[in-house]
Amino acid sequence: MGYQQFLMLILALLIIGVAVSVGLDMFNQNSRNINRQSIISEMNIYAGVANAFYKAPVSLGGGGRAWDVDRLGYWLGFNYDPTTGTTSSNNGIYTFSSSGDTLTIIGVGTETGNNNSTNLQASMTIQGTNCQIVTIINN
Numbered sequence: 001m002g003y004q005q006f007l008m009l010i011l012a013l014l015i016i017g018v019a020v021s022v023g024l025d026m027f028n029q030n031s032r033n034i035n036r037q038s039i040i041s042e043m044n045i046y047a048g049v050a051n052a053f054y055k056a057p058v059s060l061g062g063g064g065r066a067w068d069v070d071r072l073g074y075w076l077g078f079n080y081d082p083t084t085g086t087t088s089s090n091n092g093i094y095t096f097s098s099s100g101d102t103l104t105i106i107g108v109g110t111e112t113g114n115n116n117s118t119n120l121q122a123s124m125t126i127q128g129t130n131c132q133i134v135t136i137i138n139n
Helices: 003-055 069-076
Strands: 087-088 092-099 102-112 119-127 133-137
Touching: 003 069, 003 092, 003 102, 003 119, 003 133, 069 092
Parallel strands: none
Antiparallel strands: 087 092, 092 102, 102 119, 119 133
């Protein structure tokens, strides 16, 4: 094999290596974005159901204008775990907590977040009286 052929082989291997690396990076970034969007979408669904719970009277199983996380978990109808205050799906784990008139939902995804060390996370706060919803992407 000649010297020029050897250089062409090495150049071809370098180009293929860079292309594979860029392709994997693009795939991982797409997986993160899909998981992040899925978590926020599910948290929006939980927020809608939580607002209905908050407004429903206690006699109908609702919150009666108060947040009771355990009763809300059963109201959601998903696989709620009352010992941890969490529910889960294929996209992540969601933790519910309340303080006064505010319900907080924290969603932790299955993909690694932007810091490449912990799973991605988003949080959502819901004000009961005015139904204001604020979503923050943490990672």
